[in-house]
Amino acid sequence: MKLQVTGSDLINRIKNKWWFFVLLIAAVLIIFVPLPQAQAAAVDRHLRIEASMYQFTPGVIKVNRGDKITLDLVSMDVVHGLSVDGYDFELIADPGQTQTAAFIAEKTGVFRFRCSVACGNLHPFMIGKLQVGPNLMFIRAMLLGLLAMAAAFWSLRKPFPNLKEVNH
C-alpha cells in the first residue's frame, strides 16, 4: 500500500478515468443540448373534453407549439371546471351548458389540467395532461438511461482501474 501519492500516480489515475469524463460530458450534453425538433405548422384544434366524476375524457391532449386550441368542456354529472397549470385558462361548465374557450399553446412542455370546482371527495385527483410539443423530458430521461446502461457494460468489460493499481 502506498501512503503517498506521487505526481505520476495522479496522472495515471486521471488517465485511467478518462471514460468517466466522457460519461459526464455525454450526460451534460443529453440534459442541456437543445434537441432538433421538427416544428409542425400551427393549426386550429377543436377539442371536446367530457368531465365526469372524477375524470376528464380524453385525459391526455397532445398538441404542437403555437396551435390554437378551442376547448369544449361538457359536464356529465355535476359542475366541473378545467384549469391548465402554467396557462391562464379556466372553464367552468354546468351539465347541459357546454362552455367553450380558446387559448394558444405557446409554452412547450407537459402541463396538468385540473378540475377547478370542488366536485366531490375525489375532486383533488381529477387531473389530465396537456402536452405541447414533444415530451423532451421523457426523451432526455430515456437517453440518460441508455447512457447509464452503456456505462455499466463498459465498466464490466474493463477491470476497474483502482483494482489494477492495488494489485501491482
Next chain:
Amino acid sequence: MKKEVLARFLVVFFVTLVILIFVLGWQKNRSQHTGTILIHARMPENGGWSVTSITGETNQPINLRLTSDDVVHGFAVGKSDQPTVELIPGEFVETTLLFDEPGTYTYYCTRWCGPNHWRMRGTIDVQGEEAAVTNPPPLYLQLGIDIDAPHEADVIPSEPVLLQKGAAFAEDLPAYVFEQEIYLTNSPANVWSRLRAEPDLSALSDEDVWNVVGWVWQENTSPAAIKTGESLYAENCAACHGETGEGDGVMVRDLPKPEAEAHDMDDPHSESTTAGLTRPHDLTDPDHLLGASPALLSGKIIRGGMGTGMPYWGPIFTSQQIDALVSYLYTFAW
C-alpha cells in the same frame, strides 16, 4: 400557611376563569344564531337538503344559514323573486327570506348536482292572516287535455319554415288566427289545416301556409320571452333534453330511446316495452312538436312524468316563465 392559601385561591381562580371563557363563548355563539335555520346541502343520493320543511309567517323574516357538504349546489325558492344563493362546498352563506303572501312555497337546488338533482326540494309553509291566493287551474286541466296521449302532427312542413315570409300574408288572414285563445289551444298542425281549408287562402302554397303559421306563433311571443326561455332551458332542461333539443342530454345518455306509442293509457295491460325510464322525445322532430299545442306543452312542464324521469315544474316556474319556455320550444320547429 398563608402562602398555601394564596396558591389554592389562585388555582381555583384560574380554573374558574378558563371554564367561564368557554361557557361565555358558547353562549355568545348560540345567541348569534338563534332563529337561524342551518341547512346542509348534499347530493340527493346522500340525503339532499338536511332540512326539507320550514314553517314561517307572512312578513316575518326567515333566516337561513346554508352550506354544501359535497359539490356546488344552489338555493332558490320557486315562484318568488328571492335571489338565488350559490352554495360552495365548505363555505357558509346566510340569507333571509321574506314572504308577503301565505301559501306553500317550494325551495329547490339550482345547480345540477347529479342525475337526481331535481329531487332536491323542500317546502316552506307560510301562515298568514289573509287567505292564500288561489290561482286558476292550468289551461291543460281546464281543457281536459290528456298530456300523456301521443300527439303526432297530421301534417308537417316539407321545407324549412321562413317566419318573415309569412308576415307578407298578414292582411289576408282571417281574424281568428290572431286570437291568443287559438294560439294557446291549438297545435301548429291544427292551425295549418284550418288555414288550408280557408277558401280565401287557396292561392297560397302549402309552404306559404306553414310560413304564416310560424309567423303567427312568433307574433304570440316576444324576443325577450324567447331569450328568457332559452336561458331557463339551458339551466334546467338541457342536461336531459340536450342543448339542441334532440333528447340526448348528458343525464339520459344511457337510457333507451322512447318508443312511439309504446304505452297506451286506456289499456290497463299495456306496458312500456322498455323497463324503467326512457329518454325524452326529440324536440326537433316536427312530427312530435308541431302536433302539440302550447296548452299541452305547458301542461307537460307543469306536471312532468310522461313515463320519463321528468320532474314537475309547476311549483317552481311562474306562468310567465312557462309561457316563455313554451315559446322557446317552438323555435326548435322552425
